Amino acid sequence: MTDARMIERASISQKLWGGTAGPVAVLVVLIVIIWYAGSVYLNSPFLIDRYNKNNHDWTATELAQDAWAMERPVLPSPHQVAAELKKTIWDKNVTSKRSLVYHAGVTMSSAMLGFVLGTILGILLAIGIVHVSTLERSLMPWVIASQTIPILAIAPMIIVVLGAIGITGLFPKAVISTYLCFFPVTVGMVKGLRSPNRMLMDLMYSYHASRAQVFWKLRMPASIPYLFSSLKIAVALSLVGAIVAELPTGAQAGLGSRLLSGSYYGQTSLIWAALITASVISATLVALVGRLEKVTIKHMGLQV
Amino acid sequence: MNASNEPPVVMSGDSSSVIMCEEDADTIIDINDLDLTFETKDGPIHALSKINLQINAGDFISFIGPSGCGKTTLLRVIADLEQPTRGSIQVEEKSPHDARLSRCYGYVFQAPALLPWRTIEQNIYLPLEVMGLSKREQRQRAEKYLALVNLSGFEKKHPWQLSGGMQQRVSIARALSFEPDMLLMDEPFGALDEITRDHLNEQLLQLWAKTQKTVVFVTHSIPEAVFLSNKIVVMSARPGKIIDVIDCGLPADRGLEIRDSHEFRAIASRVRDGLQEGHADD
Numbered sequence: 001m002t003d004a005r006m007i008e009r010a011s012i013s014q015k016l017w018g019g020t021a022g023p024v025a026v027l028v029v030l031i032v033i034i035w036y037a038g039s040v041y042l043n044s045p046f047l048i049d050r051y052n053k054n055n056h057d058w059t060a061t062e063l064a065q066d067a068w069a070m071e072r073p074v075l076p077s078p079h080q081v082a083a084e085l086k087k088t089i090w091d092k093n094v095t096s097k098r099s100l101v102y103h104a105g106v107t108m109s110s111a112m113l114g115f116v117l118g119t120i121l122g123i124l125l126a127i128g129i130v131h132v133s134t135l136e137r138s139l140m141p142w143v144i145a146s147q148t149i150p151i152l153a154i155a156p157m158i159i160v161v162l163g164a165i166g167i168t169g170l171f172p173k174a175v176i177s178t179y180l181c182f183f184p185v186t187v188g189m190v191k192g193l194r195s196p197n198r199m200l201m202d203l204m205y206s207y208h209a210s211r212a213q214v215f216w217k218l219r220m221p222a223s224i225p226y227l228f229s230s231l232k233i234a235v236a237l238s239l240v241g242a243i244v245a246e247l248p249t250g251a252q253a254g255l256g257s258r259l260l261s262g263s264y265y266g267q268t269s270l271i272w273a274a275l276i277t278a279s280v281i282s283a284t285l286v287a288l289v290g291r292l293e294k295v296t297i298k299h300m301g302l303q304v
Numbered sequence: 305m306n307a308s309n310e311p312p313v314v315m316s317g318d319s320s321s322v323i324m325c326e327e328d329a330d331t332i333i334d335i336n337d338l339d340l341t342f343e344t345k346d347g348p349i350h351a352l353s354k355i356n357l358q359i360n361a362g363d364f365i366s367f368i369g370p371s372g373c374g375k376t377t378l379l380r381v382i383a384d385l386e387q388p389t390r391g392s393i394q395v396e397e398k399s400p401h402d403a404r405l406s407r408c409y410g411y412v413f414q415a416p417a418l419l420p421w422r423t424i425e426q427n428i429y430l431p432l433e434v435m436g437l438s439k440r441e442q443r444q445r446a447e448k449y450l451a452l453v454n455l456s457g458f459e460k461k462h463p464w465q466l467s468g469g470m471q472q473r474v475s476i477a478r479a480l481s482f483e484p485d486m487l488l489m490d491e492p493f494g495a496l497d498e499i500t501r502d503h504l505n506e507q508l509l510q511l512w513a514k515t516q517k518t519v520v521f522v523t524h525s526i527p528e529a530v531f532l533s534n535k536i537v538v539m540s541a542r543p544g545k546i547i548d549v550i551d552c553g554l555p556a557d558r559g560l561e562i563r564d565s566h567e568f569r570a571i572a573s574r575v576r577d578g579l580q581e582g583h584a585d586d
Binding site: 202203213 | 414482
């Protein structure tokens with residue numbers, strides 16, 4: 001083999017490994033293998049029990065085949081979940097109550113509303129905390145304490161209280177997403193708004209700049225990279241919030257309701273399908289925010 | 305805006321101050337018996353002690369001394385960034401606070417302190433936006449002062465695309481852009497390599513000749529101070545006080561080669577003696 005061809009080969013493998021596609025693919029294959037093995041391990045006690053009752057001689061191959069094809073498995077095999085995903089995403093009309101796309105849409109709409117509200121609330125709190133020292137002392141402990149309460153405990157309370165004053169539907173679910181979202185935004189923005197160093201603050205002071213001018217010309221632009229780091233966390237949390245909000249209320253629609261009905265009827269593949277859908281949506285949202293971050297940072301002329 | 309154009313102001317009514325005004329008609333900064341003590345957790349730090357100094361309009365005056373001698377603190381007092389504990393200071397016959405409010409000075413920091421998300425010309429706009437100048441005026445000023453520091457053509461670049469020396473020139477242009485009477489410079493070339501520094505020293509001297517601004521310059525480099533200044537204030541540390549005030553009468557059109565001359569070395573050695581004397585104190 002000539003040197004040139006060796007270099008070419010090296011560059012092809014570099015392309016594969018230099019990017020994220022190669023490593024991610026390997027990881028996916030590993031996870032699928034472990035999943036299949038886990039499916040056999042977790043489902044076999046029940047199957048072996050049944051074989052023994054029927055005095056059936058069984059082989060390892062047979063056990064594996066049966067374990068991967070059970071109707072109500074402890075852990076469904078990847079292809080069962082894939083079949084469930086295909087059935088509920090591709091084969092069903094999106095308006096159907098059995099379509100995962102429909103349920104994902106329901107969850108997404110309250111997650112996005114909560115994300116927007118949480119971001120606004122988080123930024124407003126941060127602005128208050130940075131500018132008014134009394135607010136920092138009075139508000140910050142509450143902001144932190146709010147996150148120590150398990151969301152599962154407070155979610156039904158919020159739904160019930162809001163329901164009692166006549167607010168139902170999308171908004172109460174969004175409130176729970178908001179509750180989770182505002183925290184990383186507040187923490188990130190407080191840090192970002194305070195990121196201009198002493199020299200830059202002195203510079204603005206020497207110009208006799210007003211507080212509003214310092215805010216709009218210095219603090220706000222300086223906080224943008226911090227805001228995006230927070231938004232990536234917040235957008236993932238917004239989905240968690242929306243799903244959790246659907247659990248205690250016995251919601252009729254949404255990924256959370258799919259998780260519930262899956263566990264009522266022992267339909268584990270349904271649960272896994274909903275979980276995978278949720279994580280794919282979440283990863284996509286985080287990637288979208290990351291994309292927006294890159295575009296914004298580039299537009300601001302900052303070095304990436 | 306020049307102090308010498310303003311009618312003489314009777315300061316407090318008694319005859320002695322009237323005479324003072326007559327004598328120091330062009331005094332732009334007047335510091336009397338100024339003391340400054342910082343209160344810290346480890347106890348008070350006496351940063352400045354009994355500072356008496358008059359700076360005339362049009363002076364290029366350098367504060368030189370070892371680290372921690374209070375030279376930057378003194379500059380910050382002039383800029384209203386620190387408050388004196390005792391004594392008086394008048395900047396253009398006003399308190400430093402009022403002088404800052406009337407935008408008497410442009411401050412150049414140790415680092416360029418440019419906003420990374422703004423282009424070079426937008427960085428020049430910053431003080432002009434704060435001061436409410438029209439967009440047209442902002443553009444004209446940016447063009448004029450970037451040309452003055454030889455940076456025409458870099459308007460649309462971002463700070464990270466420029467070298468450290470160029471960035472510092474932008475920050476000088478920014479300080480000049482709102483046309484203050486004074487330029488306060490805190491070790492502006494301290495972080496640059498010596499070749500760039502020499503180059504910028506020459507440019508700054510030309511700039512001073514062109515603009516006739518009063519420049520107060522903090523440095524710890526003896527050759528830099530001697531080369532640039534027409535007056536050098538030698539300071540010593542803890543408490544920071546003035547050891548010597550040296551008038552340098554070097555020719556106005558001097559170039560870097562003057563550093564090899566006899567006069568230059570004589571002044572430099574007097575500065576060095578002053579610094580050593582201050583050092584022997586502690």
